[in-house]
Amino acid sequence: MxxxxxxxxxxxxxxxxxxxxxxxxxxxxxxxxxxxxxxxxxxxxxxxxxxxxxxxxxxxxxxxxxxxxxxxxVTLGEGMTPLLPMKRLGSDMGIERLLMKDEGVIPTGSxxxxxxxxxxxxxxxxxxxxxxxxxxxxxxxxxxxxxxxxxxxxxxxxxxxxxxxxxxxxxxxxxxxxxxxxxxxxxxxxxxxxxxxxxxxxASTLKEPYRIEGKKTMGLEIAEQLNWRLPDVILYPTGGGVGLIGIYKALKELAALGWVQRDKFPRLVAVQAAGCAPIVKAWEERKSESEFWADSRTAAFGINVPKALGDFLVLEAVYETEGCAIAVDDAELLEEQARIARLEGAFVCPEGAAAFSAARKLRESSWIKSGETVVALNTGSGIKYPDTVRADAPVLNPGDRIPPA
Missing domain, CATH: 3.40.50.1100 (Rossmann fold)
Structure with missing residues (x-):
């Protein structure tokens, strides 16, 4: 071979x-x-x-x-990141089977x-x-x-x-x-x-054809880790959108190989920040391409992309899987980031927190249904974004007692 x-x-x-x-x-x-x-x-x-x-x-x-x-x-040992059950967070959201594909543990932290x-x-x-x-x-x-x-x-x-x-x-x-x-x-x-x-x-995003091939391995891994039974929903924080495009490409290739069923594809969700949501606007207007988003700003800096070269491919993946595009504001995603750390011990990046915040909103609206298997992508380690967290703590002198929590 x-x-x-x-x-x-x-x-x-x-x-x-x-x-x-x-x-x-x-x-x-x-x-x-x-x-x-x-x-x-x-x-x-x-x-x-x-x-x-x-x-x-x-x-x-x-x-x-x-x-x-x-x-x-050329390798640093990348890939096969964990697919972790988020039981306490899922219970808090009303999503019984919530999983996190944690890319924060990969080389370079994303x-x-x-x-x-x-x-x-x-x-x-x-x-x-x-x-x-x-x-x-x-x-x-x-x-x-x-x-x-x-x-x-x-x-x-x-x-x-x-x-x-x-x-x-x-x-x-x-x-x-x-x-x-x-x-x-x-x-x-x-x-x-x-x-x-x-x-x-x-090597700009999608100006060379091979970055997407690396990103699609997230989709291959999710399928393998679930024993080739695909989840119902995959949420992805979307800036340039290469990861979402790649995951959809992986699913189509696996279907062509006969390893998964086309009619069982997960609904793909493009998650953006309210301060930079060109894909969401295009999806809401049922357009095939997005418009430039002026004056974009968000704490989730990795998805601050006002106009993606591959926007038409992102929207195609969302439309063809009957998915959706949704925006969350910075206050929501930062609150979710803290909640994930408290309930699950995971310090996710703000972009990953946006994906979980979107899952919460979609469950509240019943777009995510009871009993569905939901995978949220955490695309990086929260350690790389220290300014998103405040760490105010009392200063003790030697001999002082630790105050109660």
Whole structure:
């Protein structure tokens, strides 16, 4: 069996095919490109039993990943994150079977490591020497660190308000780090200029086709961890939306292989912050693309994306699974973050807290029904966002008694 069953790249808008053996960015029509696999051939060779005994990381699914030579794998041990029952929180919400896919324990502290692992590995295989990307923080940190491991130079541009720890991760990796007094869109314009002038590889969200392949492994893992019985609902904090697009892509590929049933797909929920909710607005208006969201602001900085390049793919995933898009305000998500820590001992990132807050609201409205299995994605560790938590505590002198709780 080949290591990968990657067939080619294609444009989801105009269907134009591209070879996967050369460096590719966007389609000539401006759309992101997606990876396609020879699923009919793979179906004859590959079964769930084939995974038995494989390493507990995302590379266990290498047949459905784009790397042709395992010698080009760049890894820090990413993948196979826990799917944890949240019994006390679920009871508080009225969701009997609430689960958390916890990406906070992955290398670099966020799910961005998945996209970086596969994206950087494929860049290495294609001979990329230097990459550039804009970031809200965690993606830049992950790509900078994985690029360092691969021996690839990285230029990273992030807003000055990005989480401080992500800036330090980029700096310590040796990346060419620059800050912009603006939002990720402003960073993107700077990267586009550098790409044009210096011929760098553009690793911006969905401007290369392989980050999504790393992100889709979240969907593959959820299916495997539930013994190929899919949940009823998956909630995903959505900025650029690559994770949601990837999860839907994984489900479709598993269905084509016959490992899951198409009519059992979970309803996918795109969760956004009220201060930046272009996908929600588009969904409410039944549009296929979103509009730029002016003056965006939220404590969940990772989903502060005013206009996503792949918005049409996010909305397609939501529509085709009969899901929905929902916004939560900062006060709600920060309250949920604290509640999760108190009830479950999990310090989730604000974006992950938004997903749980959305689950609460959807259960209250009965959109989530009694008895349904619900998976919420926590996309990163709360430790990376220390400013979202106040820690006021009394100062005691030696010999003082500890006051009662």
């Amino acid at each position: 080949p290591f990968s069953y990657l067939s080619h790249l294609y444009c989801p808008k105009c269907q134009k095919p591209y070879a996967s053996t050369e460096i590719r960015q966007l389609c000539v029509c401006g759309s992101p490109l997606l990876a396609d696999y020879d699923l009919q051939a793979l179906k004859k060779e590959w079964t769930p039993g084939s995974l038995k005994g494989r390493s507990p990381d995302l590379w266990r699914y290498h047949e459905l990943l784009p790397l042709s030579d395992p010698g080009n794998i 799910f961005k490591a998945r996209g970086a692992a596969v994206g950087v590995s494929k860049a290495k295989e294609l001979g990329v020497k230097e990459l550039a990307m804009p970031t809200n923080g965690n993606a830049g940190a992950a790509w900078a660190l994985y690029a360092a491991r691969a021996g690839i130079r990285a230029s990273i541009v992030m807003p000055v308000e990005a989480p401080l720890i992500t800036r330090k991760e980029c700096a310590i990796s040796g990346a060419n780090l620059n800050l912009v007094n603006g939002l990720i869109g402003d960073a993107g314009k700077m990267v586009a200029q550098a790409v044009k002038e210096r011929g760098l590889f553009d």
